[in-house]
Amino acid sequence: MSKYTDDFILDDAPTIPQIFNQLGILVLDGSGSMSAITEGTITKADAVNLAVRELLTRFIASKNRKDFSMAVVTFDHEAIVHTPITRVADDNGDTIDDNADYNPTEKHGGGTDILKALKQAQSLAEQFLNNAPADGVPPSVIIVVMSDGISQSDPIPAANDIKKNENISICSTLFAEKGGANALAEKILRNIASSPAHYKTVYDAETLRKFFIASVSSGKI
Incomplete structure (x- = not known):
C-alpha cells in the first residue's frame, strides 16, 4: 500500500492499455454514532460522503481509470450493497457517479456489525475474482473497512478467512474523535487488516480521504 501523501495527483491524460484489474470495495x-459532529459543523457521515466522492473523482481522472472497478457496502447491524461492482470508466466513456450520495447512514443508523459487512464484501470480492476473464489481466481486490465503533460480532475470524485468498487485501481505519479513540475498536480494526501498514486511525475528512485514495490505489495511479 502506498504512503499517505498527495504524490499521486491524477490527471486527464488519455487512458493507457490495461495493465491490471483491481476492484476496490469501500x-x-x-x-x-456516525451522525456525530466532527470538525465543527460536519458529521462523520458527511465527511465519509465527501471522502468517497473525492476518491472517485480522482480515479475517473486517472490515465489508469479503466483498470479499476469500485463497489460500496454500507452497514450498521445489517449490511447492504450500496453500489454494486462498477467499472470506474467503461469502453463507452461512461464513468462511475462521483456526485452520488455516499452518506453511509442512509437506510442505517443502528448498531455496528463489521462481521456482516465483511461477509457482504467477501461475496462481492469472490464474484469479481470468479468472473474475471481467464486469459485477461490477473484480478485483485482491496477491501477498505471504515468504522467508528466496536463491532457487536467478532469480525476477526471472517477477516482471517478472507485473507487466505492471496488476491484479496484488507485495509481498515478507525474514524476516531481526538482525545477519545476507543482502544478495543482500534484493536479489532487493526487485527482485520492484512498488515500493520494497512491500518490507520483518522480524525477528520482530509485524513480519511487520503487513506481511501492510498488504500485503493496501492501505488498504481
Missing part, C-alpha cells in the same frame, strides 16, 4: 459504517 465498507462504510452507517451506525448511529
